[in-house]
Amino acid sequence: MQTHWKKLTNPNYLGAYSIENNQDLILTIKNVREERVTGPDGKKDDCVVCYFYENVKPMILNATNMKMITKLYKTPFIEEWAGKKIQVGIEKVKAFGDIVDALRVRKIIPQIEQTEEIVKCSNCGNDIINPSGRMSSVQLAEYTTQKYGQALCPACATKFAQETQNNVD
Numbered sequence: 001m002q003t004h005w006k007k008l009t010n011p012n013y014l015g016a017y018s019i020e021n022n023q024d025l026i027l028t029i030k031n032v033r034e035e036r037v038t039g040p041d042g043k044k045d046d047c048v049v050c051y052f053y054e055n056v057k058p059m060i061l062n063a064t065n066m067k068m069i070t071k072l073y074k075t076p077f078i079e080e081w082a083g084k085k086i087q088v089g090i091e092k093v094k095a096f097g098d099i100v101d102a103l104r105v106r107k108i109i110p111q112i113e114q115t116e117e118i119v120k121c122s123n124c125g126n127d128i129i130n131p132s133g134r135m136s137s138v139q140l141a142e143y144t145t146q147k148y149g150q151a152l153c154p155a156c157a158t159k160f161a162q163e164t165q166n167n168v169d
C-alpha cells in the first residue's frame with residue numbers, strides 16, 4: 001500500500017500544510033479504517049485513514065507510518081491502535097525526483113501531559129497512572145470500571161485480578 005505524494009496535498013486530509021511552525025502534533029487515535037479517497041486530481045483510491053479524538057482532519061496512513069505505529073505499540077491490528085497516542089511531524093522525503101514534505105509518525109510514544117486529567121483510584125485514593133503511559137488516566141479508569149466495576153490504580157487492579165482468580169480456584 002503506497003500513497004501517491006499528490007495525496008499529501010489533499011485538503012480533506014491531514015498534510016504537511018497542517019503543521020504550523022514545524023511543531024509536531026500529538027494525536028490520539030480514535031479509529032482506523034480503509035476507505036475510498038478522492039484525490040485532488042479526482043482519482044479514487046482505497047486508502048487506510050486514521051481518525052483522531054483531537055479536532056484535526058483525518059490522516060491517510062501510508063505503509064511507513066503504519067509500520068511505525070506497529071513498532072511503537074507492538075501490534076499490527078488496527079483495532080488495537082484505538083486510544084493510542086502518536087506524534088506526527090514533517091520529514092523531507094524523495095518523491096518522483098523531488099523533495100517534498102511528508103507527514104511522519106515519530107519514533108516515540110508521546111508522554112501524558114501534565115494538563116491531562118488524573119483520576120483517583122476509588123479503592124486506595126491514589127492517582128491512577130499507567131506506568132507504561134500507553135493509556136491515559138481517564139482511559140485506564142474507564143477500562144478498570146468496565147472490568148472491575150470501579151476505577152482502579154494499576155496496583156489495586158492487579159490485586160483485584162488476583163482476588164478474582166483466587167475466587168475461581
Ligand SMILES: [Zn+2]
Nearest residue numbers: 121124153156
Ligand atoms: Zn488503588
